[in-house]
Amino acid sequence: MLTQTAKRAAGRKAAPSDVDAAIPLEAKLQPTQARAQDTYEVVLATAGEMLRDIGFEQLTTNAICQKAGLTPPALYRYFPNKYAILKELGDRLMAAQDDAVIAWIGAGGLEGATVDERLAKSLAMHREIIEITLRFPGGAAIGRALRAIPMLQRLRFESRDMVADRFYDAVRPRYPTVAETRLRVAMRMMVELSYAATEMVVEEPDRDADSLNHEVCLLFALYFESFA
Amino acid sequence: MLTQTAKRAAGRKAAPSDVDAAIPLEAKLQPTQARAQDTYEVVLATAGEMLRDIGFEQLTTNAICQKAGLTPPALYRYFPNKYAILKELGDRLMAAQDDAVIAWIGAGGLEGATVDERLAKSLAMHREIIEITLRFPGGAAIGRALRAIPMLQRLRFESRDMVADRFYDAVRPRYPTVAETRLRVAMRMMVELSYAATEMVVEEPDRDADSLNHEVCLLFALYFESFA
DNA sequence: TGTACATCAGTGAACGCGCGTTCACTGATGTAC
DNA sequence: TGTACATCAGTGAACGCGCGTTCACTGATGTAC
Numbered sequence: 001m002l003t004q005t006a007k008r009a010a011g012r013k014a015a016p017s018d019v020d021a022a023i024p025l026e027a028k029l030q031p032t033q034a035r036a037q038d039t040y041e042v043v044l045a046t047a048g049e050m051l052r053d054i055g056f057e058q059l060t061t062n063a064i065c066q067k068a069g070l071t072p073p074a075l076y077r078y079f080p081n082k083y084a085i086l087k088e089l090g091d092r093l094m095a096a097q098d099d100a101v102i103a104w105i106g107a108g109g110l111e112g113a114t115v116d117e118r119l120a121k122s123l124a125m126h127r128e129i130i131e132i133t134l135r136f137p138g139g140a141a142i143g144r145a146l147r148a149i150p151m152l153q154r155l156r157f158e159s160r161d162m163v164a165d166r167f168y169d170a171v172r173p174r175y176p177t178v179a180e181t182r183l184r185v186a187m188r189m190m191v192e193l194s195y196a197a198t199e200m201v202v203e204e205p206d207r208d209a210d211s212l213n214h215e216v217c218l219l220f221a222l223y224f225e226s227f228a
Numbered sequence: 229m230l231t232q233t234a235k236r237a238a239g240r241k242a243a244p245s246d247v248d249a250a251i252p253l254e255a256k257l258q259p260t261q262a263r264a265q266d267t268y269e270v271v272l273a274t275a276g277e278m279l280r281d282i283g284f285e286q287l288t289t290n291a292i293c294q295k296a297g298l299t300p301p302a303l304y305r306y307f308p309n310k311y312a313i314l315k316e317l318g319d320r321l322m323a324a325q326d327d328a329v330i331a332w333i334g335a336g337g338l339e340g341a342t343v344d345e346r347l348a349k350s351l352a353m354h355r356e357i358i359e360i361t362l363r364f365p366g367g368a369a370i371g372r373a374l375r376a377i378p379m380l381q382r383l384r385f386e387s388r389d390m391v392a393d394r395f396y397d398a399v400r401p402r403y404p405t406v407a408e409t410r411l412r413v414a415m416r417m418m419v420e421l422s423y424a425a426t427e428m429v430v431e432e433p434d435r436d437a438d439s440l441n442h443e444v445c446l447l448f449a450l451y452f453e454s455f456a
Numbered sequence: 457t458g459t460a461c462a463t464c465a466g467t468g469a470a471c472g473c474g475c476g477t478t479c480a481c482t483g484a485t486g487t488a489c
Numbered sequence: 490t491g492t493a494c495a496t497c498a499g500t501g502a503a504c505g506c507g508c509g510t511t512c513a514c515t516g517a518t519g520t521a522c
Contacts, residue, residue, distance in 0.1 A: 029464095031464090031465085032463095032464070032465095033464065033465070033517085033518065033519085035464090035465065035466090035517080035518085036464075036465060036466090039465080039466080055376075055377070055378050056376075057285065057377065060507080060508060060509080061508080061509060061510085062507080062508065062509075062510095070466080070467095071466065071467050071468070071469095072467095072509080072510070072511090073465095073466070073467070073468090073510085073511075073512090074465075074466050074467080076509090076510070076511080077464095077465070077466075081509075081510090082509085144375055144376045145376065147372055147375055147376060148283075148284075148372045148373065148375060148376030148377075149283070149285065149376075150283050153431070157432070181436075181439070182439065182443075185436050185439045185440060185443055186443050188436075188440075189425070189428070189440055189443050189444060189447070192424065192425075192428050193421045193424055193425065193444075193447075195424075196420065196421055196423075196424030197417070197420075197421065200417070200420050203381070204385070208409075208413045208416075211409070211410065211413045212413060212416075212417055215410075215413055215414050215417050216417060216421075218451070218454070219417070219421075219447060219448075219451045220447075222450045222451055222453075222454055223446070223447045223450055223451075225450075226446070226450055257497095259497090259498085260496095260497070260498095261484085261485065261486085261497065261498070263484080263485085263497090263498065263499090264497075264498060264499090267498080267499080288474080288475060288476080289475080289476060289477085290474080290475065290476075290477095298499080298500095299499065299500050299501070299502095300476080300477070300478090300500095301477085301478075301479090301498095301499070301500070301501090302498075302499050302500080304476090304477065304478080305497095305498070305499075309476075309477090310476085
């Protein structure tokens with residue numbers, strides 16, 4: 001059973017921009033039978049947990065198989081190597097976050113009569129993203145892997161740039177005097193720093209998580225005011 | 229020949245907070261003779277370059293030795309494993325950055341009569357940090373490793389928290405009405421997001437580097453205004 | 457509705473490679489008198 | 490100032506382990522008639 005997010009991530013796999021990678025990252029076969037689907041999912045779920053527990057450097061395909069109760073050839077039926085597994089996890093996490101942000105923009109998250117109102121909305125969104133990441137098995141570790149592994153960096157950049165474009169589209173009409181280049185750069189910076197803020201909270205969730213969220217949202221709210 | 233930064237990094241090594249790590253990260257022996265000092269440094273320099281070229285996952289001690297023109301036992305004389313090398317590189321990069329920021333605060337970087345003046349000062353500092361990172365062999369890759377490798381994360385957190393404390397000390401008298409807890413959280417957030425902004429620029433140095441710097445500094449300048 | 461066959465899914469066992477690491481040793485440098 | 494000795498620095502060669510990966514195979518599921 002695929003979730004909406006998983007389906008979307010699967011859809012991304014065919015993107016031709018990945019074929020130039022030296023190491024293949026795409027799934028070899030898509031599972032067709034229900035049993036195979038389970039295997040595919042259990043590999044990902046197990047990898048996520050192990051990523052959280054031991055980090056992606058210690059993560060090995062053999063260890064995933066052992067913990068998942070599979071033999072290596074079963075894993076290799078679907079994934080050419082461990083990076084393909086990380087890529088799929090990364091795709092799904094990014095997609096889950098992106099979907100939430102895009103839905104939030106679509107629901108008027110950026111609109112609000114007063115600064116306080118806009119601040120409250122963005123705070124709710126930040127909390128939601130953190131919630132999504134914490135609930136995702138190995139979410140924090142996947143975030144780290146997306147930054148650290150060169151072949152996954154592109155994924156992160158593409159996700160960020162796409163979200164930044166949506167922000168641009170949403171705020172463009174509101175600040176007609178700001179130059180396009182500047183507004184685009186500003187949105188890209190804001191999205192990147194929002195990611196960083198999310199990671200900061202999920203890496204140390206017991207350290208002033210909500211105060212941090214609050215300050216981050218205030219930071220951006222004041223910045224947005226300056227465009228008006 | 230040790231630079232100031234290197235000396236300071238070496239001084240940190242004795243910190244007792246590291247002894248509880250399962251994998252030893254401390255240098256086994258400090259080189260005494262000049263020839264040994266060269267070996268120590270060439271290992272670090274080579275590791276930095278390779279980190280930049282292939283990433284820390286592909287980095288192996290054997291490969292470092294081969295590229296550096298050494299045999300493995302020479303490396304193992306000083307470093308117990310590859311993480312110790314990464315830790316030393318991380319120590320040095322963090323120290324170089326921290327030194328610059330602390331010097332900047334000490335020279336009145338946070339002071340200025342107008343917003344524009346303060347903005348110009350912080351812009352100069354951000355540019356300097358980026359310059360330091362780009363000039364450091366494998367600087368961007370070391371930054372990634374500091375985020376991604378669990379045993380190096382602490383290093384990054386300690387550096388960030390220390391710098392945040394310095395910021396706190398510097399701005400505390402200026403904003404007497406702001407609660408201590410809040411001001412500390414705010415400074416920690418600001419330093420973390422500054423790191424993220426630096427990494428954003430060094431990862432994609434050709435993409436609007438200076439515009440990004442400018443927006444980041446504006447972002448923080450406006451935020452600081454709100455405390456007054 | 458049952459049977460035969462094709463395809464899908466997963467197993468058991470092992471492979472070669474290269475990784476981190478070490479042993480026994482030689483050569484270089486420093487120092488005491 | 491030279492010699493003897495101690496210590497420091499680095500080498501050559503190899504080790505065992507576990508990693509990613511594959512081969513030949515069995516069992517499960519789906520489908521045509």
